[in-house]
Amino acid sequence: MSSITEKAIANVPAISITGLSKSFLNNHHYVLEDVNLSIGKGEFFILLGPSGCGKSTLLSMIAGFIQKTSGELIVDNEEVSKPGRNRGVVFQQADAALFPWLTVRENVEFGLKMKKTPKSIRHETSAYFIELVGLKGHEQKFPKELSGGMKQRVQLARVLANDPDILLMDEPFGALDAMTRRTMQTELVRIWKETNKTIIFVTHDIQEALLLGERIGVMSIGPSSKIETIYSIPLPYPRQFTNKEFNTYYQKIQNHFD
Ligand SMILES: Nc1ncnc2c1ncn2[C@@H]1O[C@H](COP(=O)(O)OP(=O)(O)OP(=O)(O)O)[C@@H](O)[C@H]1O
Ligand SMILES: [Mg+2]
Structure with missing residues (x-):
């Protein structure tokens, strides 16, 4: 080129x-x-x-x-x-955007699961973005166990995992x-x-x-x-x-x- x-x-x-x-x-x-x-x-x-x-x-x-x-x-x-x-959207209220019945990791992997991304790649991707937003160690928690800032980080990690431009x-x-x-x-x-x-x-x-x-x-x-x-x-x-x-x-x- x-x-x-x-x-x-x-x-x-x-x-x-x-x-x-x-x-x-x-x-x-x-x-x-x-x-x-x-x-x-x-x-x-x-x-x-x-x-x-x-x-x-x-x-x-x-x-x-x-x-x-x-x-x-x-x-x-x-x-x-x-x-x-x-296009990935991050909303003001993380509570409305996260699924309360899914863990942090499952929330982050949701879009990838919808796209039928293989499990190993899903795990690798969610681990990467969970670490990027500083939530390593909280993967198995549910939204109700998190602070407002942590929930907002989950929302951000989920959007990033979907890799929108x-x-x-x-x-x-x-x-x-x-x-x-x-x-x-x-x-x-x-x-x-x-x-x-x-x-x-x-x-x-x-x-x-x-x-x-x-x-x-x-x-x-x-x-x-x-x-x-x-x-x-x-x-x-x-x-x-x-x-x-x-x-x-x-x-x-x-x-x-x-
Ligand atoms: N679905 C709707 N039907 C009718 N009017 C609407 C609708 N959505 C927004 N509006 C009107 O459009 C205007 C702009 O609303 P908008 O929510 O975009 O403002 P905003 O700048 O985001 O405000 P804020 O900082 O309070 O979030 C407001 O007057 C609002 O009443
Ligand atoms: Mg507004």
Whole structure:
């Protein structure tokens, strides 16, 4: 393959959104209107906005759970019409996502079992991801025996075990205490660097956005929300919120919501 072709392939966006709009009730009341966004392969992108602006709606459309009203929404060169294996979703409430009657290992292996992956490969894969999220030694536990942070790690390991190219994360650490949340944020950056996934991460927390994202898309207040401004954050990882530049970005973004 020539280097020009390689470069062209590398530049194909993972997700391309043009003039995307969503109305739930009728075509006069738009939750989202004219959203435009292009996300590169392997990018860590944050969708930031106040409660009710349409972050989950946008993420659910990319996941293929809900249908757009108009516009173009392309993932891996295909118009999205339904969920697909190339997209893994991590929900805010791990309780709703995990099967309470399955152990940690069985939860992580669930998708692989559905795909009829042979048992030995299933075990090998789940062992790898359970270790990656720091849950080694807890394989035989049931969700009710785990803390909120541990359950969130199980959910993450399960999604990663299915090996989607794209991780769609909807305020996944929103329900965690501040300390566990910091640990999970650090772990996620580490996992992203190890796996080269494309990540779209939803949050309404500016500090979390700045700790994680290579780019941050700030959404306007609804109705008819759109992505108002996109900030590139060229700060190295791991990021420190005591850093001066970090605070300059914080103020800039905060100004959107004052
Ligand atoms: N199924 C639905 N039917 C009708 N309206 C809906 C539906 N889902 C969401 N909405 C409306 O769309 C708007 C955006 O909701 P959404 O859940 O996407 O916001 P959000 O930015 O994720 O908020 P939060 O930060 O609180 O999670 C809200 O006004 C909400 O009432
Ligand atoms: Mg939401």
